[in-house]
Amino acid sequence: MAASKFLPLLSLSLIFVLGVRAQVQTPPTNITTGFVRFANATRQVSWFYTQGGLVAYDGDVVFGTVAEFERALINVTYTSEPERLSTKRRSYPPSLDSIVKRANSIFPGSSGLWPGGQVFYRYFDSDTESKLKVYVEGALKAWANEVPCISFVKLSNNNDPNGSNGIVTIKAHNPNVFYCSASQNYDSTKSLWMELDTGGGCGIPEVTHEWGM
Numbered sequence: 031m032a033a034s035k036f037l038p039l040l041s042l043s044l045i046f047v048l049g050v051r052a053q054v055q056t057p058p059t060n061i062t063t064g065f066v067r068f069a070n071a072t073r074q075v076s077w078f079y080t081q082g083g084l085v086a087y088d089g090d091v092v093f094g095t096v097a098e099f100e101r102a103l104i105n106v107t108y109t110s111e112p113e114r115l116s117t118k119r120r121s122y123p124p125s126l127d128s129i130v131k132r133a134n135s136i137f138p139g140s141s142g143l144w145p146g147g148q149v150f151y152r153y154f155d156s157d158t159e160s161k162l163k164v165y166v167e168g169a170l171k172a173w174a175n176e177v178p179c180i181s182f183v184k185l186s187n188n189n190d191p192n193g194s195n196g197i198v199t200i201k202a203h204n205p206n207v208f209y210c211s212a213s214q215n216y217d218s219t220k221s222l223w224m225e226l227d228t229g230g231g232c233g234i235p236e237v238t239h240e241w242g243m
């Protein structure tokens with residue numbers, strides 16, 4: 031099971047974050063770069079808009095809704111669409127740091143940890159649930175078997191486009207986009223998301239990956 035790959039990492043840190051690595055097969059081309067305020071730091075990152083109307087950065091990490099992202103956005107330093115640029119533009123490439131180093135590690139006691147080891151999640155709607163349940167539940171089972179101190183709590187479906195603070199809302203791509211993405215850390219102040227292809231493109235190994243670091 032794919033989860034076993036991550037266990038050495040996990041047991042070292044004894045930390046669970048809702049984390050992600052790329053399952054990106056088709057990287058989006060419409061990319062913007064700029065400085066963004068994160069809970070713990072200001073970073074220069076590159077982002078794109080997902081099909082589901084969210085903002086993703088670092089390849090496949092969901093930041094949150096467009097409104098949440100715009101509140102955190104400080105400035106734009108590069109865009110793949112020059113004609114869209116305002117006077118804010120200064121075109122320099124993103125720092126190597128923000129391209130190469132994925133901020134996957136969370137320090138003990140940091141706010142990115144799930145309180146009580148409980149991860150709350152829900153499906154966007156019943157259609158999403160019926161299409162993705164087999165992969166999501168399979169991945170959660172893999173995590174529960176390997177890391178018993180984490181529990182996943184399923185809440186009732188909710189199709190609020192703004193999501194729910196501190197709760198992972200799972201959405202299905204339609205049509206599929208050939209990558210899966212998810213929010214990275216627990217954050218009680220913004221919506222958390224997982225966006226997946228249907229039909230097995232984001233299968234149990236990939237979704238297991240999306241649930242872990």
Ligand SMILES: *[C@@H]1O[C@H](CO)[C@@H](O)[C@H](O)[C@H]1NC(C)=O
Nearest residue numbers: 059060061062078079111114
């Ligand atoms: C690129 O993203 C911007 C939003 O940042 C959007 O307005 C524009 O239509 C997108 N362009 C393409 C080609 O998708």
Ligand SMILES: *[C@@H]1O[C@H](CO)[C@@H](O)[C@H](O)[C@H]1NC(C)=O
Nearest residue numbers: 065072104105107118119120
């Ligand atoms: C963007 O914001 C960052 C962080 O505040 C700052 O260091 C940088 O100089 C700004 N860049 C531009 C082009 O305004």
Ligand SMILES: *[C@@H]1O[C@H](CO)[C@@H](O)[C@H](O)[C@H]1NC(C)=O
Nearest residue numbers: 070071137138139140141142
């Ligand atoms: C912020 O990040 C630094 C390391 O980059 C870490 O030492 C510190 O504990 C973090 N604080 C919080 C509240 O996450």
Ligand SMILES: *[C@@H]1O[C@H](CO)[C@@H](O)[C@H](O)[C@H]1NC(C)=O
Nearest residue numbers: 095097098189190191192193
């Ligand atoms: C979602 O958030 C936006 C901006 O914060 C707000 O204008 C809108 O009314 C909200 N939508 C819903 C359905 O709550």
